[in-house]
Amino acid sequence: MSLLEVSDVRKYFPIKSGVFFRREVGRVHAVDGVSLSVEAGETLGVVGESGCGKSTLARCMTGLYEVTSGKITFDGDMRRDVQMVFQDPYGSLNPRRRIGSIIADPLVIHREGTAASRRERVKELMALVGLNPEHYNRFPAEFSGGQRQRVGIARALALNPRLVVCDEPVSALDVSIQAQVVNLLKDLQTELGLTYVFIAHDLSVVRYVSDRVAVMYLGKIVEIAPGEELYERPRHPYTAALLSAASVADPDRPRDRVVLRGDVPSPISPPRACRFHPRCPKAQERCTVEEPLLLGDGHQWACHFPVEPGEHLRSAEPGLEGRAG
Amino acid sequence: MSLTDAAFEAEPVHVEVVHGKGPWRLAWERLRRDKAAVASMVVIVLVALLAILAPLFALITGHDPLTQYPSTALTPEGLPVGPGADFWLGADSLGRDLFVRLAYGARISLLVGLSATVLATVFGVVVGLLAGFYGGWVDGVLARVLDVVLSFPYLLVAIVLVAAVGASVPLTIFVIAFFSFAAMARVVRGQTIGFREREFTEAVRSLGASPLRIMVIDVLPNLVAPVTVLASLLIPTSIVFEATLSFLGLGVDPRTPSWGAILADSTDFYRVAPGLLVFPAVLLLLTTLAFNLLGDGIRDALDPRR
Numbered sequence: 001m002s003l004l005e006v007s008d009v010r011k012y013f014p015i016k017s018g019v020f021f022r023r024e025v026g027r028v029h030a031v032d033g034v035s036l037s038v039e040a041g042e043t044l045g046v047v048g049e050s051g052c053g054k055s056t057l058a059r060c061m062t063g064l065y066e067v068t069s070g071k072i073t074f075d076g077d078m079r080r081d082v083q084m085v086f087q088d089p090y091g092s093l094n095p096r097r098r099i100g101s102i103i104a105d106p107l108v109i110h111r112e113g114t115a116a117s118r119r120e121r122v123k124e125l126m127a128l129v130g131l132n133p134e135h136y137n138r139f140p141a142e143f144s145g146g147q148r149q150r151v152g153i154a155r156a157l158a159l160n161p162r163l164v165v166c167d168e169p170v171s172a173l174d175v176s177i178q179a180q181v182v183n184l185l186k187d188l189q190t191e192l193g194l195t196y197v198f199i200a201h202d203l204s205v206v207r208y209v210s211d212r213v214a215v216m217y218l219g220k221i222v223e224i225a226p227g228e229e230l231y232e233r234p235r236h237p238y239t240a241a242l243l244s245a246a247s248v249a250d251p252d253r254p255r256d257r258v259v260l261r262g263d264v265p266s267p268i269s270p271p272r273a274c275r276f277h278p279r280c281p282k283a284q285e286r287c288t289v290e291e292p293l294l295l296g297d298g299h300q301w302a303c304h305f306p307v308e309p310g311e312h313l314r315s316a317e318p319g320l321e322g323r324a325g
Numbered sequence: 326m327s328l329t330d331a332a333f334e335a336e337p338v339h340v341e342v343v344h345g346k347g348p349w350r351l352a353w354e355r356l357r358r359d360k361a362a363v364a365s366m367v368v369i370v371l372v373a374l375l376a377i378l379a380p381l382f383a384l385i386t387g388h389d390p391l392t393q394y395p396s397t398a399l400t401p402e403g404l405p406v407g408p409g410a411d412f413w414l415g416a417d418s419l420g421r422d423l424f425v426r427l428a429y430g431a432r433i434s435l436l437v438g439l440s441a442t443v444l445a446t447v448f449g450v451v452v453g454l455l456a457g458f459y460g461g462w463v464d465g466v467l468a469r470v471l472d473v474v475l476s477f478p479y480l481l482v483a484i485v486l487v488a489a490v491g492a493s494v495p496l497t498i499f500v501i502a503f504f505s506f507a508a509m510a511r512v513v514r515g516q517t518i519g520f521r522e523r524e525f526t527e528a529v530r531s532l533g534a535s536p537l538r539i540m541v542i543d544v545l546p547n548l549v550a551p552v553t554v555l556a557s558l559l560i561p562t563s564i565v566f567e568a569t570l571s572f573l574g575l576g577v578d579p580r581t582p583s584w585g586a587i588l589a590d591s592t593d594f595y596r597v598a599p600g601l602l603v604f605p606a607v608l609l610l611l612t613t614l615a616f617n618l619l620g621d622g623i624r625d626a627l628d629p630r631r
Contacts, residue, residue, distance in 0.1 A: 064531045079533040092524035096348065096546035102525075109532045139348065155528065 001075055002037035003195055004061065004082075004163055009034050009070035011056050015268070029267045030056040032219035033070070035294070038163065043189065043196040045210030045227065047203055047242070049264060053219040054199045058084065058167040061197060076162055080110060083156035087168035089148035093140040099151050100136030106158040125154040130184060146177035153184065157192070165197045170205060182209060203246045207231055215239045218267055218275040225299035235299070235306040237280050240313055258313045274304070281313050348627075355626040362622025368615035372608075376435050379428035386413065388422035390429040390582045395420045405598045415600045417590055423601065426582035427608060433571075433583040434612065437498055438564040444502035445509055445563075446556045450548070452506070453513025454540050458521055468514070474507040483575045497576045501566045505559055512555055513548055520544045550627040557620035561613035568609055584609050 012027040031053045038044050048054050059065045060072060062084045074082060083106070086092035093102055100122050101108075107118045123133035129150040140148055149169060156164050166185065170178040182205060188194060200206050206213055207227055214224040215238065223236040234240040241258040260279050265271055271278050277287040282305045294302040307313060356362050383389055398406055398416035405416040414424040456467035483500050490496060517540075520526060526543050534543075570576035571585030579586060584605045591601035 059527075062531045064527055079531075084528065084531055086524040086528060088524055092528055094525040094543055094547070096549070097543075105529055105534075106532050109529065109534045109538070141348075152528075 003040040003075050004038040004197075005071075005073045006037070006057075006061065007035050007071050007073075009057070009060055009072060010068045011053075011060055011065055012068045026268050029219050029270055031060060031067075032267075032270070034216075034219070034221055035070075036214060036221060036224060038195060038197055040162070040195050041193060042211040043198050043209050045206035045213040046197065046199045046216060047201060047206050047213060048216035049201060049242075051264060051267065052216045053267070054201075054216055055087070055167050057216070058165045058197065058199050061163075062165050074163070080159050081162040083159065083161040083164050085149070085152050085156050085164060085166040085169045088172055089145045089152065090140075090172075092152050093148055095140055098137050098139055099143070102140070103136070103151060103154045103158060105155060110159060112159070121158065122154075125157055126151075128157065128188070129154045144177075145173050146181060149173060149181050150184065153181075153188070157188070160192070161194070163195045163197065165199070167199045168201070169198070171200060171202060178205065185209065203231075203243065215242065218264065218270050220275060220302070221294060222276065222303070223299075223301040224294070225301075229299050233299075233309050235301040236276075236303045237282050237305075237307055237313060238276050239301075240307050244313075274302075282307070352623075352626040356622055359622045359625065361618045362626075365615040365619040365622065368611055369619065372431055372612050372615075373435065375428050376431035379425070379432055382428050383425050386411075386422055386425060388412070388425050390421065390426045391580060393420040394422070398422070405594065405601070407598065408600060414604050415598060417587070417601055418594045418598070419590075423587070423604060426587060427584070427605060429582040430584045430587060430605070431608070431612075433494065433577055433581060434564045434567060434609075437494065437501065437567040437577075438560045438616075440498045441501035441505060441563040441566070442556055442559045444498065445505035445559060446552060448502065449506040449509025450513050450545075450552060453510040453515075454517055454544065454548075456510070457514040457517025458536065458540050458544065460518070460521075464514070467510070471507045471510055474504065477504070479504045480573070480575070483570055487575045492574070492576060492578050494577050494581075497567055497570055500570070501563045504566075505563060509552070509555055509559070512551055516548055516551055517544055520547055554620060554624040554627065557623050558617065561616035561620075564609070564613055564616070 009031055010029075010033055011031040012029055014024045015026040015028065017023060017025045034053075034057060036044070046054050046057065056065065060067050062082050063072075063078045064084070076082075093099065100119070103122045103125055104118045107113060107121060112118065113121065119136075122136055126133040126136060131147060131150050131154065135142075140151070143151065153169075169185065170181050173181060185196065185198075186209060189196060196209070198206060198209050210227045212224065213227050213230045214221050215230070215236065216222070217238050223230065223234065223239045225235075230239065231243060234243055237258075241260050244258045245260075258281065262279050265275070265278060271288075273289050273291045274280070274283070274287040277283040280287065284305060286304050290304070292302045292304050294300045379390075388394065394416070398412060398420035400406060405418055405420065406412055407415045409415070412422050412424070414427065417423055417426065452467055452471075456464040479500070482504075486496060486500060521544070526539055529539055529543055567576055567583065568585030568588065571583040572589045574586075574589065576585055577583050587605045588602065588609075591598070591605070595602035
C-alpha cells in the first residue's frame with residue numbers, strides 16, 4: 001500500500017454574496033478530480049503555474065482543508081505523521097513568539113514529553129537543521145529568510161513525521177539560499193527516511209529533488225512521470241510548453257519555444273472537456289467534447305493528441321482558434 | 326531507535342542561553358526616547374498622586390470635600406473666596422474647598438476611566454476574537470450587535486438608565502464600557518480575521534490545535550499591540566465621557582466631587598469666580614491630553630515602521 005493515496009479529490013471554494021443570507025453564487029474549482037499516490041521514501045514533485053491548485057492540493061493532503069469530494073487515505077495518523085513546510089518564511093512563523101516555542105508547538109499540541117524534554121528536543125532539531133541551538137530564545141525577526149525556513153523545517157520534523165508536504169519551500173528565498181535549503185531537505189530525507197511531496201513552480205528545483213513529477217493545470221493533473229522521463233520526453237502539450245519556457249543554464253542551446261497564447265482561464269468556470277484546449281496548439285474538435293483521462297503506466301498523461309517524441313510544437317495559434325469560446 | 330536519536334546520542338549539544346531583546350523591551354526603549362510620551366507619563370503620575378493623596382490634602386487644609394464652610398469660604402456678600410493660603414484654589418459657590426474637591430474628583434475620573442476601559446477592553450477582545458475567528462453566522466450575529474450598539478443614542482440611554490436605577494459610579498462605568506467596547510471589538514475582529522488566514526495559524530491548525538489554543542496562544546499575542554494602543558486612547562475618552570455625563574447630572578451621584586459636576590456647578594459663577602471654571606477645565610484637558618499623547622507614543626513605539 002502506498003503511504004498516501006489521493007483518489008478523485010475535489011476542493012471547491014464557494015463564492016458567496018449578500019449580507020444577511022449569503023447565497024452561493026459560484027465556486028472556485030481549485031482542485032478538480034486529482035488522483036495520485038505517494039510511495040514511502042520517494043519525493044513527488046508537483047509543478048504548475050500560480051493558481052493551478054498546487055497549494056490547495058497540499059493543504060488537502062495535510063488535512064488543513066476538508067475535501068469537497070473524493071478521498072485521501074494515509075497509512076498512519078495524519079495529524080501526527082504528515083507535516084507541512086510552508087512557503088512564506090515570514091508568514092509561517094508567529095512574530096510574537098520565540099522560535100523555541102514555535103518549534104515545540106507540535107510536541108505541546110500532541111502532549112509529548114515534559115517541558116524539559118521538549119526543550120532538549122527543540123535544541124536537537126535546531127542543530128539538525130543547521131541552526132545554532134543557543135538561539136532558541138530569539139524571535140523570528142532576528143533570523144534571515146533562509147534561517148526562518150530552517151525553523152519551519154525543524155517544526156515540521158518535531159514529531160518524526162513520515163510524510164512532509166513542502167509547499168513552495170524555497171520560492172520566497174534568494175537563489176543563493178534556495179540551494180542550501182533544498183540540499184538540507186535532501187540530506188534530511190536520506191538521514192531520516194522521509195517522504196516528500198514537493199510543490200513548486202520552479203521546474204529546475206523540482207527536477208533536482210523529485211523522483212516523480214506531476215504537472216497540474218487548472219486543478220487537474222495533466223501528466224505524471226518519473227523526473228527524467230518527464231523532462232526529456234514530455235507528452236502533454238502543456239508540459240512541453242512549460243518546459244520550453246523554463247530558463248536553461250546554456251542560453252546558446254538551440255530550443256523551440258512554445259509560446260502559449262492567452263491567459264489561464266478562470267477556475268470559476270473552467271473550459272469544458274480538456275481544460276487546456278483553448279490554449280493548446282494541438283487541440284482538435286474531440287478535445288472540446290471528451291475529457292481526456294490520465295492514462296498510462298509509469299508515465300501517465302491526459303491528452304488525446306500527445307506530443308510525439310521528437311515532434312516540434314509550433315508556437316502557432318491555438319489549433320481551435322475562433323471555436324474555443 | 327530512530328536515526329535522529331542515534332545522531333544525537335553520538336553528538337551531545339551544549340547550549341548556552343542567549344536572550345534576544347523581545348518586542349516589548351524594544352518598544353519600551355523607543356517609548357523612553359519619545360519626549361512627549363515621557364512628559365505625558367509625568368503628568369499622569371502627578372494626577373494619580375493627586376488622586377491617591379486626596380485624603381492627605383483634606384487633612385492638611387482641614388477641609389472635607391463634601392462639607393460647606395460658609396463662614397470662611399464666602400465673602401460677606403455671599404461670593405466664594407479666591408485662591409489663597411486657606412483655600413488653595415479658592416472655594417466654590419457653596420463654600421466648599423475647590424482644590425480638595427478636584428483631588429477627590431481625580432479619583433473618580435481615574436477610577437471611572439480605567440475601570441470602563443478595562444471592562445470595554447476585556448469585553449471587546451472576547452467578542453472581537455470570537456467573531457473574527459469563527460466567522461460565519463457567529464460573526465454575522467456579533468457584527469450586527471455591534472452595529473446596533475454603535476447606532477444607539479448614548480445620552481438617551483444614559484438618561485433612561487439614570488431615571489430607572491439612579492446615578493452611581495458603577496452605572497457610569499457600565500454605560501461608558503457598553504458604548505466603548507464596540508470600537509474595540511471591531512478592531513480586534515478585523516485583526517483576527519487577518520491572523521486567522523496567516524500561515525502560522527495554519528501550521529498549528531494542521532497539528533490539530535484547538536480553537537481556544539489558537540485564539541489564546543497564537544492570535545492574542547499579535548493583538549496586544551493594537552489593543553494596547555486602542556485601550557490607551559479609550560482612557561481619555563472614558564474620562565471625558567464621565568465628565569460629560571456628570572456635567573449633565575447623569576453620571577455619578579451629584580454630591581460626589583467629579584470634574585464634570587464641578588464644571589457644571591461653575592456655569593453660574595464663572596464671571597465672579599473664573600477659577601471655578603478654569604481649574605477643573607485645565608485639569609481635565611491636561612489629563613486627557615496626556616493620555617492621548619501617551620497612546621500615540623505607545624502606538625509609535627509598538628510599530629516602528631509607521
